[in-house]
Amino acid sequence: MIPVVDLRAEYVAVKAEIDGALQRVLESGWYILGQEVAAFEAEFAAWCGVFQAVGVGNGTDALHIALRACGVGAGDEVITVAHTAVATAAAIVLSGATPVFVDIDPTTYTLDPAQLAAAITPRTKAVVPVHLYGHPADLDGIFPIARDAGLRVIEDCAQAHGAEWQGQRAGSFGDLACFSFYPTKNLGALGDGGAVVSNDPALLERVRLLREYGWPPQNRYVSEIEGVNSRLDEMQAAILRVKLAHLDGWNAHRRALAAVYAAGLPDSVIKPVEQPGCRHVYHLYVIRSAERDSLREKLRAVGVATGIHYPLPIHRQTAYRHLSPVTLPVTEQAAGEILSLPMHSTLTVEQIEQVCAAI
Ligand SMILES: Cc1ncc(COP(=O)(O)O)c(C=O)c1O
Numbered sequence: 001m002i003p004v005v006d007l008r009a010e011y012v013a014v015k016a017e018i019d020g021a022l023q024r025v026l027e028s029g030w031y032i033l034g035q036e037v038a039a040f041e042a043e044f045a046a047w048c049g050v051f052q053a054v055g056v057g058n059g060t061d062a063l064h065i066a067l068r069a070c071g072v073g074a075g076d077e078v079i080t081v082a083h084t085a086v087a088t089a090a091a092i093v094l095s096g097a098t099p100v101f102v103d104i105d106p107t108t109y110t111l112d113p114a115q116l117a118a119a120i121t122p123r124t125k126a127v128v129p130v131h132l133y134g135h136p137a138d139l140d141g142i143f144p145i146a147r148d149a150g151l152r153v154i155e156d157c158a159q160a161h162g163a164e165w166q167g168q169r170a171g172s173f174g175d176l177a178c179f180s181f182y183p184t185k186n187l188g189a190l191g192d193g194g195a196v197v198s199n200d201p202a203l204l205e206r207v208r209l210l211r212e213y214g215w216p217p218q219n220r221y222v223s224e225i226e227g228v229n230s231r232l233d234e235m236q237a238a239i240l241r242v243k244l245a246h247l248d249g250w251n252a253h254r255r256a257l258a259a260v261y262a263a264g265l266p267d268s269v270i271k272p273v274e275q276p277g278c279r280h281v282y283h284l285y286v287i288r289s290a291e292r293d294s295l296r297e298k299l300r301a302v303g304v305a306t307g308i309h310y311p312l313p314i315h316r317q318t319a320y321r322h323l324s325p326v327t328l329p330v331t332e333q334a335a336g337e338i339l340s341l342p343m344h345s346t347l348t349v350e351q352i353e354q355v356c357a358a359i
Pocket residue numbers: 058059060061084085087088130156158159179180181182192193194
């Protein structure tokens with residue numbers, strides 16, 4: 001079977017370095033918020049082109065903490081998309097606010113700025129664009145509307161490590177930006193992990209307080225604000241430091257594989273598009289077909305695994321459908337047609353050619 005992702009293969013590719021890093025942490029006697037986390041935060045911030053990064057427990061926490069750092073809470077509304085991981089909406093609900101879903105652009109599957117203005121109410125505090133699949137959302141369209149309305153912009157970069165908009169990396173545009181290091185991500189830990197990044201020292205300070213019970217660094221055990229416990233641990237930080245050094249190469253490999261797909265796939269399926277001025281990092285390689293389900297079944301029969309990201313838009317899910325009673329035609333049609341083909345840092349050109357031939 002050609003898998004959609006292969007987490008073990010990526011570990012094996014850098015095994016000696018990861019094993020060495022883990023040994024270093026084990027011997028250090030310090031396992032939470034120590035030198036590895038501090039070093040990773042500095043290295044990841046530099047890599048993203050931002051002032052600072054704050055390591056947290058996972059990407060959902062990163063979004064929740066970022067929203068709270070911006071003062072979002074009960075009674076507020078936060079605009080985002082329903083075509084994303086449930087985590088985006090779950091984090092908004094965790095903050096006490098209500099997600100308001102708007103439709104997506106049918107080409108990039110990201111928030112359609114044309115839908116944004118109409119969704120803003122006096123209760124709207126923030127907008128969370130999701131750089132889905134590794135392609136940046138339309139920031140030129142989103143920012144002027146958000147800024148005019150006085151909204152905070154929090155980028156969901158969970159799928160967009162290294163994606164670029166006009167030559168600048170995703171995560172360097174919003175008031176705050178949130179990353180996940182879930183193992184399948186372009187930069188994946190061997191467990192959970194996340195980070196909030198920003199150029200705003202005051203917001204970063206609040207994020208640091210919120211991630212550990214509201215404790216200021218000089219006065220542990222005494223909470224200044226109501227925080228949570230969401231710390232990146234030393235082992236994951238050490239693993240992420242190893243993998244970060246390979247990330248540019250891995251992203252380049254993903255892009256090379258995407259080019260092989262683009263050349264080899266038949267015109268009967270709709271291929272992903274890289275908009276001018278954007279750099280797609282193909283966290284997922286998502287095609288579209290009106291005959292998605294039969295295509296998927298036939299691929300499975302010939303040894304090609306596929307995924308669907310995501311099968312049911314959030315506004316249609318039992319847990320969330322009461323929140324935002326909207327119809328989102330582009331989102332709903334996409335959910336029935338999208339198919340994620342194998343895409344990972346260790347897949348080979350030959351494997352991608354086999355998938356193309358099978359399709
Ligand atoms: C778009 C998006 N946002 C947020 C998250 C949440 O990240 P995590 O799984 O680390 O909580 C994910 C990943 O699952 C994601 O894909």
